[in-house]
Amino acid sequence: MTMTALVTSTVVDYEASADLTSLLVRTTQNDALSVPAETLRLSCKCAHCTRARFDGRFPETFPGIAITEIGDLGYGLNIAFSDGHNRGIYPKTYLLRLAGR
Template sequence: MNAPQVIRNLRGPGQLVLQWEDGEHRLSHIRLRGACPCSRCRATRLSGGINLVPDDVRVVQIESQGYGVQLVFSDGHERGIYPWAYLRDLTGQ
């Protein structure tokens, strides 16, 4: 999966906007934090646990990793690297 042409971080409404060839897709910061692909978060989900995400969590930094992005959240979590295909799956497309 290719990178989106444009990524915009809308902190106010708490959304990440991804522009792919077929259109614009939005993901809430809460959804992104809850779906963090890092090993700790994934292990919690696989064991039936729930990662509680505050309503006011925001993406504060986006770091390119080539095959995806590392998202840094306002709650201090920064371990997840979100591959492009994973982000696309989260949009439901």
């Protein structure tokens, strides 16, 4: 009986694009992926954004949003945006889903 190991890709490197409009990630499978800053901002699952969605106060778009800071928490990234929002933590598996993986 042979067993095939299931290899799960994860984020191993990241940076903001030169124009700050996308998060560029590299995976353990050596894939280079990009997630637009607006997609990240719209996909934030922090308590503040979750409550704003519940109350109907969450914007439908974030035109011109930029990534201003990225903090590595090991299991995910804390991303700050040009609108001042800095509460979002994006687990690496979630980032890959947002990138279409």
